[in-house]
């Protein structure tokens with residue numbers, strides 16, 4: 001029996017140049033246990049990915065701000081403080097850095113994502129003066145979010161809804177927004193490209209990077225071997 005999975009998307013199921021690795025479509029559609037997609041991306045993205053994998057949408061989106069399991073969506077994050085910080089950031093000359101009519105935040109319900117090319121110092125300066133907000137750096141974006149939500153709490157909620165112990169999940173991830181997932185899951189793997197926070201929190205740091213690392217874990221689990 002394979003274990004349930006909690007999988008980050010960017011940096012974990014992708015190639016170094018940010019494409020979804022095709023092995024995702026070999027390994028995940030027939031995985032015979034729940035697969036939770038736990039991501040910083042806005043809610044529609046992991047829902048679409050689950051749909052194109054032919055799987056139920058078991059999704060922790062927006063770093064735990066939105067959880068969808070068993071056909072039920074729960075909004076857990078409060079975007080008010082994050083939106084106020086971003087408003088001040090823009091007033092002070094900051095730019096989200098995504099270009100014109102961007103789709104990164106268009107459907108984002110509980111937080112705001114800012115490009116890694118944006119003025120990080122200004123963003124952090126503004127965020128530091130606000131209550132109830134933190135900035136999380138995934139390597140793909142700065143997420144301005146409520147500190148009251150995270151992927152790990154989302155995983156606990158998903159596990160509860162599915163009647164599985166969160167400790168049965170095997171987690172794979174690459175960045176500081178995966179630390180809480182690693183704490184909630186039973187076994188945790190950081191891909192070789194992971195940042196310092198994820199590397200420090202993981203049970204195992206993989207030799208291989210991106211989907212090469214994730215695929216090695218999934219193939220071992222599928223073969224009944226220790227990854």
Ligand SMILES: O=C(O)COP(=O)(O)O
Nearest residue numbers: 009010039040041138140
């Ligand atoms: O949205 C991001 O910044 C990163 O997304 P991820 O959590 O799937 O890696």
Ligand SMILES: [Mg+2]
Nearest residue numbers: 008010011174
């Ligand atoms: Mg990631």
